[in-house]
């Protein structure tokens with residue numbers, strides 16, 4: 001019987017000294033294998049007297065259980081030690097260390113959009129979202145462009161099988177916003193627009209606009225001029241003058257093309273403004289009474305202005321990009337040459 005105690009003691013010692021799961025496996029086989037130490041010891045059983053047999057059997061069982069539990073514990077300890085070692089030897093990743101690679105930046109369109117949005121929100125406008133897939137009604141009818149109106153020609157777009165369209169202008173959100181908030185209302189809504197265009201250096205099938213709308217009891221063209229002048233002066237960081245020329249859009253009456261004094265030559269005349277001192281920037285006008293009506297706003301009581309500013313144009317001017325297709329090209333080298341760091 002003492003032999004068994006001795007065996008247990010020796011085994012315990014061996015288990016504690018085992019350092020790898022492989023050697024622990026070998027140890028297991030040495031004891032519990034078919035011809036292992038335990039099987040060997042069991043051979044004595046058959047020569048023992050009945051009572052002794054029972055006692056011996058019980059002792060063997062408890063020895064086996066003890067060994068198994070020790071082996072299990074050791075296995076867990078070895079696995080933990082291995083993991084700790086790996087964790088300690090892995091260099092920690094510090095995400096705050098500045099990269100040695102060229103750093104990324106926001107897209108020129110996003111930079112301009114953020115700036116314009118910030119300026120308008122500081123003047124009390126809310127920022128609304130528009131859909132990129134719109135109903136034909138919202139894109140055309142609700143802004144006074146009925147079916148077969150020639151103005152649809154200028155805004156040919158992509159029609160989906162379900163009859164909806166990729167919106168051709170941010171004006172597509174006018175009706176939904178009017179019905180949602182009613183008057184008075186001051187909102188801007190930036191968004192991506194699509195047109196079925198012949199592509200060239202200044203025409204792209206996907207481009208960005210920001211629409212603005214202000215509706216109240218005595219809104220006039222002077223309010224429109226004030227907000228545009230203020231916004232553009234802040235965008236360009238210098239005093240910008242604006243002028244209005246008549247322009248036609250079915251959803252405004254009167255309608256205008258807004259020109260800005262050339263920010264590059266301050267109106268002196270240069271390559272960018274084609275020596276005229278002015279740059280055509282943004283269509284706008286007083287919202288047509290029918291459009292207000294369709295937006296459930298009483299045109300007898302309320303008036304408003306709307307403008308649709310092309311971001312793509314603005315970004316090109318700001319960063320001296322001469323080719324509109326670059327903006328959607330994902331060409332990082334070209335975009336960084338545009339002065340964006």
Ligand code: PHE
Nearest residue numbers: 169171249283284306307308
């Ligand atoms: N939606 C017009 C366009 O994209 C621009 C516009 C907006 C004109 C608001 C007048 C008023 O061509």
